[in-house]
Amino acid sequence: MNQALRTLCVYCGSSDRVHPDYLQAAREMGAAAARRGLEIVYGAGSTGLMGALANGAIEAGGRVIGVIPGYFNTPQLAHNGLARLEVVDTIHTRKARLVELGDAFIALPGGYGTFEEFFEVLTWSQIGLHAKPIGLLNVRGYFTPLLEMVEHARREGFIYDEHRALFSACDDPETLLDALSNHQHPHGLERWLSRED
Numbered sequence: 001m002n003q004a005l006r007t008l009c010v011y012c013g014s015s016d017r018v019h020p021d022y023l024q025a026a027r028e029m030g031a032a033a034a035r036r037g038l039e040i041v042y043g044a045g046s047t048g049l050m051g052a053l054a055n056g057a058i059e060a061g062g063r064v065i066g067v068i069p070g071y072f073n074t075p076q077l078a079h080n081g082l083a084r085l086e087v088v089d090t091i092h093t094r095k096a097r098l099v100e101l102g103d104a105f106i107a108l109p110g111g112y113g114t115f116e117e118f119f120e121v122l123t124w125s126q127i128g129l130h131a132k133p134i135g136l137l138n139v140r141g142y143f144t145p146l147l148e149m150v151e152h153a154r155r156e157g158f159i160y161d162e163h164r165a166l167f168s169a170c171d172d173p174e175t176l177l178d179a180l181s182n183h184q185h186p187h188g189l190e191r192w193l194s195r196e197d
Contacts, residue, residue, distance in 0.1 A: 004103060005038065005103045005104050005133070005180065005181065006037075006038065006039060006103055007038065007039045007040075007041050007065075007101055007102055007103045007104075008033050008038045008039070008040055008041070008102065008103070008104050008105075008106060008180075009041045009042065009098050009099070009101060009102025009103075009104070009105045009106070009121075010029065010030075010033075010040060010041070010042045010053055010105075010106050010107075010108060011042070011043070011105070011106070011107045011108070011110060011113075011114045011117040011118055012026055012042070012048070012049035012050055012053060012107065012108035012109065012110045012114055013048050013049045013050070013108070013109055013110030013111055013113075013114055014043075014045045014047045014048040014049070014050045014051075014077075014110075015047070015048045015049075015111070016047055016048050018048065018049070018109070019140065021139060021140050022049055022108075022109050022139055022140065022142070023048070023049060023052045024052070025049075025108065025109075025137060025139040025173070026049035026050075026052035026053040026056065026108050027052040027053065027055060027056035028056060028172075028173050029053055029056065029106070029108060029137060029173040029176075030052070030053040030054060030055065030056030030057030030058075030059075030060065030062065030064075031056040031057060031059065031060040031062075031173075032173040032174055032177055033057060033062060033173075033177065034056075034057040034058075034060035034061055034062025034063075035060055035062075036177060038062070038177075039062070039063045039064070039065065040053065040054065040057045040062060040063070040064045040065070041064075041065045041066075041067065041098055041101040041102055042054065042064070042065075042066060042067075042098070043066065043067060043068060043094065043098070044066025044067055044068035044072075044073075044078050044079055044082065044085055044086075045066075045068075045072075045077055045078070045079060046076075046077060046078060046079040046080070047076075047077065049108050049109065049110065050079075051079060053108070054066070054079050054081070054082065055081075058081055058082075063083045064079075064081075064082050064083055065082060065083060065084045065085075065086070065101065066078070066079055066082045066084070066085045066086070067085075067086045067088060067094050067097045067098055067101070068085065068086070068087055068088070068094065069087075069088055069089065069090055069091050069093070069094050070087050070088070070089065073085075073087050095117060095120065098117075099121060099124070099130070102132065103132060104132055104133040104134070104135070104180045104183075105118075105121050105132060105133070105134045105135070106134075106135045106136070106137060106176065106180070107135070107136050107137070107143075108137045108139070109137075109139055109140075109142040109143070115146075118134075118136070121134060122134055122166060122167060125166050126163050126166060126189060128189060131185040133168070133179075133180040133181075133183035134166060134167040134168070134180075135167060135168045135169065135170065135176045135179060135180050136167060136168070136169040136170075136176075137170065137171070137172075137173065137176055138169050138170065138171045139171065141171075143169060147169055150164065151164075160188075162186040162187070162188050162189055163186075163189070165186040166185075166186065166189075168180065168183065
């Protein structure tokens with residue numbers, strides 16, 4: 001793993017009412033990251049893919065940091081086995097803190113919050129606020145419709161080719177971690193600002 005990558009920020013769903021394959025993939029992602037010596041930072045949840053991710057990392061000997069708004073810091077929602085739990089005031093503070101802590105970002109399957117967090121960190125990369133690797137774990141083809149929408153936007157001229165190169169999508173944890181490790185930030189991202197062809 002690239003020596004610059006020490007922490008992996010993971011966005012994912014908190015619902016338990018999902019196919020077991022999603023929970024297993026989250027657990028495997030946590031374990032794979034731990035085996036590579038990566039510290040996980042995430043939203044501190046104990047349920048759904050969030051809990052499976054943390055448990056997989058912890059069981060593999062990894063270190064997991066959670067960041068959670070105070071109003072979610074309840075016994076029903078917050079994981080109680082983390083190396084460190086940071087309690088913040090708002091969801092906006094939580095998101096900013098996760099971006100600050102992460103050296104790379106992965107989205108696992110999830111709902112509105114996961115989509116929003118993925119696209120926010122991707123947009124921040126597009127406009128030059130960071131140059132950190134970003135990935136999607138496309139378990140059971142979950143993100144395939146989203147990838148098709150991104151490609152549609154590219155064909156229609158709303159996304160430049162170099163912007164599509166800002167993230168990787170893979171269907172297993174090890175391959176995705178390899179892609180993050182080998183990520184080369186694309187050149188020419190300012191083209192949309194200069195209006196050059």
